Amino acid sequence: MSAFWHPFADMGAVDGHEVIIDRGEGIYVFDEQGRRYLDATASLWYCNVGYGRKEIVTAAAAQMEKLHAYHTFGDFATRSAIEVAEKIASVAPVPASKVFLTSGGSDSVDSAAKLARRYFHLTGQPDRTVFIAREWGYHGTHAFGTSLAGMAPNKEGYGDLIGDVVVVPWDSVEAVEKVIEQIGPERVAGIICEPVVGAGGVRFPPAGYLTGVRDAIRAAGALFIADEVVTGFGRVGAWFASNRFDLEPDLLTFAKGATSGYLPLGGVIAAPWIAEPFWEGGVMWRHGYTYSGHSTAAAAALANFEILEREDILAHVLQLESALAAALAPLAHHPLVTEIRSGLGLLAAVQIDPEAIDADPGLPARAFRAIREAGAITRAVGGGGLQVSPPLIITSEQLNEMVSAFSTGLDAVNV
Numbered sequence: 001m002s003a004f005w006h007p008f009a010d011m012g013a014v015d016g017h018e019v020i021i022d023r024g025e026g027i028y029v030f031d032e033q034g035r036r037y038l039d040a041t042a043s044l045w046y047c048n049v050g051y052g053r054k055e056i057v058t059a060a061a062a063q064m065e066k067l068h069a070y071h072t073f074g075d076f077a078t079r080s081a082i083e084v085a086e087k088i089a090s091v092a093p094v095p096a097s098k099v100f101l102t103s104g105g106s107d108s109v110d111s112a113a114k115l116a117r118r119y120f121h122l123t124g125q126p127d128r129t130v131f132i133a134r135e136w137g138y139h140g141t142h143a144f145g146t147s148l149a150g151m152a153p154n155k156e157g158y159g160d161l162i163g164d165v166v167v168v169p170w171d172s173v174e175a176v177e178k179v180i181e182q183i184g185p186e187r188v189a190g191i192i193c194e195p196v197v198g199a200g201g202v203r204f205p206p207a208g209y210l211t212g213v214r215d216a217i218r219a220a221g222a223l224f225i226a227d228e229v230v231t232g233f234g235r236v237g238a239w240f241a242s243n244r245f246d247l248e249p250d251l252l253t254f255a256k257g258a259t260s261g262y263l264p265l266g267g268v269i270a271a272p273w274i275a276e277p278f279w280e281g282g283v284m285w286r287h288g289y290t291y292s293g294h295s296t297a298a299a300a301a302l303a304n305f306e307i308l309e310r311e312d313i314l315a316h317v318l319q320l321e322s323a324l325a326a327a328l329a330p331l332a333h334h335p336l337v338t339e340i341r342s343g344l345g346l347l348a349a350v351q352i353d354p355e356a357i358d359a360d361p362g363l364p365a366r367a368f369r370a371i372r373e374a375g376a377i378t379r380a381v382g383g384g385g386l387q388v389s390p391p392l393i394i395t396s397e398q399l400n401e402m403v404s405a406f407s408t409g410l411d412a413v414n415v
Contacts, residue, residue: 024051027391038376042391045230046256049307050391056262056303063299072293081293084301093242098275101267101293105229105255106140108266112251113144116189132191134170136200173212180220190223195241198230200382202349223250233257236345237318263297327399349385357384371409
């Protein structure tokens with residue numbers, strides 16, 4: 001019996017049956033028995049530059065020896081916190097943006113939602129409190145993130161956490177426009193939108209959807225909030241998906257790939273027009289975290305960014321974009337697969353037949369376990385898709401190795 005309570009786990013089934021990951025190397029992780037697995041998920045979407053990057057370890061250790069951390073409330077700062085904010089601002093979708101640092105994605109979503117409401121209160125529009133969220137959306141597990149989610153099971157049993165949230169279909173601009181009309185544009189604070197839906201099934205936006213939603217929300221005088229916790233820092237072949245789609249969001253949340261998971265770090269990028277009233281003087285945003293701008297996490301992020309640039313990883317992802325789609329294509333003919341969703345960066349999903357899942361709800365879990373037994377780690381995401389988001393340093397040969405394990409695992413459960 002273990003004292004460790006796993007996130008998102010049936011502890012009655014997990015306790016005593018953990019797969020204990022012991023070490024990592026490149027795109028592979030190894031369990032305590034020494035068995036190697038190709039990590040097709042980059043852990044939880046975050047290990048962009050791969051495992052065992054000594055440059056990041058060295059940078060973190062050097063910072064810890066000098067000053068492991070100091071808070072950044074009020075007028076305090078550390079050099080690494082300032083430098084990481086400047087670097088992120090330099091690659092942000094909107095020039096001259098400001099960067100508020102947090103400890104992770106859930107913190108970032110709560111921060112962005114609170115900032116949006118506080119912004120409108122400060123600018124004389126306090127009635128703008130309503131957020132539009134999307135089906136299949138996942139925005140972390142804090143109170144705002146749970147309320148803004150579009151997957152019902154993640155809200156079950158908590159009661160009402162945050163009010164004034166309206167959920168719309170994930171792929172319809174018209175649905176957003178209708179909600180704005182129904183509740184009144186003067187009440188809308190904004191929409192939170194993953195450029196690519198992540199945990200909800202790796203769902204890519206229909207052509208014109210993202211700019212259509214952005215334009216509709218801007219016409220209402222509200223904010224477009226891009227949740228790029230999954231899609232940031234090279235995952236789609238750009239620093240952010242908002243760069244690639246030319247979205248110019250008012251607010252952008254990030255985490256995960258900021259440090260490739262070597263230390264927890266997240267944040268909110270605020271466009272200059274959002275930051276301006278807070279920077280004019282005389283206003284305090286009473287919000288922040290003990291570890292906002294954590295010195296060692298910031299140093300790890302800076303080392304991570306150096307790797308991304310030195311090895312031209314963003315270009316590498318663009319080169320592999322079509323290779324990933326081609327490698328996965330044969331799986332579309334598997335009897336258990338109805339669709340392969342891919343085509344943007346190193347993100348994809350292998351969709352298990354929904355009718356098969358209806359007949360056997362445990363099928364996705366058995367499938368990802370069988371694939372793990374075949375040598376690759378994936379997981380079931382919303383709607384029964386199998387996640388594909390390997391470390392960005394993967395090669396085309398390793399893509400084929402990954403797909404081979406998927407094929408073997410799917411064959412094993414197709415009985």
